[in-house]
Amino acid sequence: MSNFPFLLLLTLVPLVGAIVVAVMGRERSNEDSAKKIAVGFGLIELALAIWMFFSFNPDGDRLQFVTSMNWISPLGVKFALGADGIALLMIVLIALLVPIVMIASWNRESLGDEVNEPGSLDPERAPAGTRAQMFAWILLLEVFLVVVFAATDVFLFYVAFEAMLIPTYFLIGGYGSSQRRPAATKFIIYSLVGGLIMLGSVIGLYVVSKDQLGEPNFDWTALQGLDIPASTQTWLFFGFFIAFAIKAPLVPLHTWLPKSGGEAPVGVGVLLVGVLDKVGTFGFLRYCLSLFPEASQRWAPLVLVLAVVGIIYGAFQAVGEQDMKRLVTYTSIAHFGFIALGIFAFTTQAGAGAVLYMFNHGIATGMLFLVVGMVVARGGSRRVNDYGGIFVVAPWLAGFFFIAGLASLALPGTNSFVSEFLVLLGSFGTEPVFTIIATVGFVFAAIYVLWLVQRTLHGPPSLLVEERKKFFGDLSKRELGILTPLVALIFFLGVYPQPVLNVINPAVEATLQNDVGIPDPGAPPYADQNGGGQ
Structure with a gap:
């Protein structure tokens, strides 16, 4: 099943669901039906993700279920997807949480989303749209999150990384508590600043790849083979690292999360702390360590x-x-x-x-x-x-x-x-x-x-x-x-x-041994090359 287009289907299913639910949810008379359809698409996505998890071969290729299509040929950009054990686990997580969040958020009152500041109620505050339209935004967010975790083209990753801000902004700003708009604004400012800094590093990779390979290339595997000078690595590393540190978030770039998580609807808060933040730590592993190993260690x-x-x-x-x-x-x-x-x-x-x-x-x-x-x-x-x-x-x-x-x-x-x-x-x-x-x-x-x-x-x-x-x-x-x-x-x-560690371990070992270049990262510092004590 390694050639089955799981990742392409996992991208298309919530996209189709988002469109259908958004159209149906415009009419309040259709809201219950639209919500049921949204949950149905979420459950189909979960079934596909579970099927993909059990079809993954931990002893097989590092990247499996690979899909690649030309996108912007003059720039060397492809719509390329592939999953190692780390990406696989994150995709299963988002597929698990989305239907749970939608069922939990069935009505505005289900999770206390009408409760604003601690101890206060604002029953007259109206959300931006119906619950069905909120579910459509959640499905759209799922699309971009799947692409973020599965992208094997750095430019595609960047596009999805920025695009996921759109549904998140509207979910917080449209359906959150009384301070939802300032919270959504703070979230988008932090994220956009991080994204713009990362864009500088993406452009830097474009220049380096064109210089060394003779043509621009954003393929993650090809970029690992570049011989990037240490000083250049540092600049490119920090471009990615700052964006990921904001998303993770690491102190002192964390201040958007308490505000956004506190003001977002509870279901959206689950996705913020449960999945969206993982984009940052996933980025550390996939991009900082793999593309800039010397700078990462330094x-x-x-x-x-x-x-x-x-x-x-x-x-x-x-x-x-x-x-x-x-x-x-x-x-x-x-x-x-x-x-x-x-x-x-x-x-x-x-x-x-x-x-x-x-x-x-x-x-x-x-x-x-x-x-x-x-x-x-x-x-x-x-x-x-x-x-x-x-x-x-x-x-x-x-x-x-x-x-x-x-x-x-x-x-x-x-x-x-x-x-x-x-x-x-x-x-x-x-x-x-x-x-x-x-x-x-x-x-x-x-x-x-x-x-x-x-x-x-x-x-x-x-x-x-x-x-x-x-x-x-x-x-x-x-x-x-x-x-x-x-x-x-x-x-x-x-x-x-x-069972989960069996999927994770090969990907982590490949990252540390092949990408970062640590001979035996699992051994304690006192062990010799054969694993014995000195």
């Missing part, structure tokens, strides 16, 4: 400093945050510090842990965002201190909230623990100081998660919960259907992550 200490600062800073901010939606975004900033640490530690174990963390974070934090939205929908407030005693009035909701919190703090037995353990274990051999500092993040994670759980779930019901008791029904069948698959994945990958 500037790794700077990235590691930013990573551990992000771990501690994100945790501190989460501890003191009252707005539950913003709190989740700060936890993500801390988690992305662990991912960056694993990538720039340059060991196979840490790199595999980082990629697994990218997938597991999308599941665990996506679930946490969803249950926060369900609580907000019932309580009419985003403020942590307004809640208490939810276990008394809605035990199933509280139970799923508790599981999501435990996964977020990386409790052993949950998927996040495996990821963090691999990152720290793999990083210690090459970067012991940064790894030791990063372990402090474990302590802070326990503080902010257990503090959130204690304040909201335990004790007697708060005044707000008592006043709105009639709204605090327990989980509906629809909500149970949304959350149960995520819980199953949290525990399955926490106990048995090997």
Whole structure:
């Protein structure tokens, strides 16, 4: 099945779905039908992604399911797609979360999207369009995300990287809370600045490839063979790195995320922290390390400093945050510090842990965002201190909230623990100081998660919960259907992550050994060439 056009179909299915749903959703009389069709296209996409995952051969070619067509021939640009184990996992993640997000966001009230500032309601604020039109934007975003992860042409990657800003901007600015427009504007400014800086490096690659190959070439594999001088590598590296650091986000380029995640509809927030941010960390692996290996190693200490600062800073901010939606975004900033640490530690174990963390974070934090939205929908407030005693009035909701919190703090037995353990274990051999500092993040994670759980779930019901008791029904069948698959994945990958690691490991090894040129990145520094101790 390596020649089956999975990636082309995964691009076309949500594109067709977005067009159909956008046309149908213009009429409110068709909204329910349009929403069902949107979910149908999302489920077809998920089925294709799962089929592709099980058709992938970990022992086969590095890039599989390759599709290539001429696009802009004079510039050497092709519409070229291909997936290694890393891209495959990210595509499965977006295909999994999109139908879940649409079902969870079925009505404006489902996840408390009408709740604005913490503790306030604005029932007169009207969204920009129907829910069906919102689903159409989500499907369009899925198109560009699939292309971003699957592109093997750097110019195509850049186009998709910029194009995905359009649906994201309208999803935040059109359907978010009262401060949605400033949040969407901040998001687009940060992203566009990063994209323009990256464009400079894309043009630089065009010039270098034309000089060395005799004609311009944006093929990712061909660009890996260029002999780029160290000084030039540094400039090109930072052009890509800054754009990816904004998207990831790394401190101090992170400030757009709490604002955007806090003001976006909860479902869109799930996609922001669950998938869209992964474009940055994916870019580190696919482009920074592979195309600019010398610059990546030279500037790794700077990235590691930013990573551990992000771990501690994100945790501190989460501890003191009252707005539950913003709190989740700060936890993500801390988690992305662990991912960056694993990538720039340059060991196979840490790199595999980082990629697994990218997938597991999308599941665990996506679930946490969803249950926060369900609580907000019932309580009419985003403020942590307004809640208490939810276990008394809605035990199933509280139970799923508790599981999501435990996964977020990386409790052993949950998927996040495996990821963090691999990152720290793999990083210690090459970067012991940064790894030791990063372990402090474990302590802070326990503080902010257990503090959130204690304040909201335990004790007697708060005044707000008592006043709105009639709204605090327990989980509906629809909500149970949304959350149960995520819980199953949290525990399955926490106990048995090997099937996913089997897909990840060859891609990480190829990146570090073939692209970066590290002979044995999995070995500790005291091992000799044969793997024995000195």
